[in-house]
Amino acid sequence: MNKEIVRDLFEYREDNLWWRERPANRVDMSKPAGSVKARGHREIMFKGKLYKAHRLIFLYVYGRLPDNDIDHINGKPLDNRIENLRDVTQQENNKNKRKQSNNTSGHVGVYWHKRTEKWVARIWVDGVQKNLGRFNVLEDAVAARQAASIKHGFHDNHGRD
Numbered sequence: 001m002n003k004e005i006v007r008d009l010f011e012y013r014e015d016n017l018w019w020r021e022r023p024a025n026r027v028d029m030s031k032p033a034g035s036v037k038a039r040g041h042r043e044i045m046f047k048g049k050l051y052k053a054h055r056l057i058f059l060y061v062y063g064r065l066p067d068n069d070i071d072h073i074n075g076k077p078l079d080n081r082i083e084n085l086r087d088v089t090q091q092e093n094n095k096n097k098r099k100q101s102n103n104t105s106g107h108v109g110v111y112w113h114k115r116t117e118k119w120v121a122r123i124w125v126d127g128v129q130k131n132l133g134r135f136n137v138l139e140d141a142v143a144a145r146q147a148a149s150i151k152h153g154f155h156d157n158h159g160r161d
Contacts, residue, residue: 001051003063009046012060015080017044017053040077054080058087069093075160091126096155105138108159109145121145125152 010017016032023046027033034044034053042053054070057080066087073084075098088096099108105119113120113134119141121132132148135141149158 001056001059003059006056006060010056010060012057015078016042017056017060036078042078042080054085057082058085071096073155073157075157094124095153096158099159099161107142107145110138110141121148123148123152
């Protein structure tokens, strides 16, 4: 896939790609190209190959495929406005992840350690887990984690719900 093909096939409006011409009878031209998959991203089938819409949009706008991963800055995988997409390494992308669904403290990188009866703060940086300490008070653990997030360049959206 190259920029000429993408620009010939699609029109980029708002945050979606739209087919310029109906590629098959079953395609509904009143809807954006492709379909939403289980992980929440829109994907487009063309000539037997599946493409992520956000990667094609990046190609459409910048004339090249991204070098790395595409990060949806606001964490919404269907928000493909170009200002919400950035070309980042996997490590950078991990610094803008949402809070995990199994989080019980309500704060990313902070959990209750039953045996010591203390709050523990941790952070992963460049594939290495760093322990930030054990704390009697939740707010102290949260403050330690927030300070580490700033120090290591985590995105403001990291840990959002």
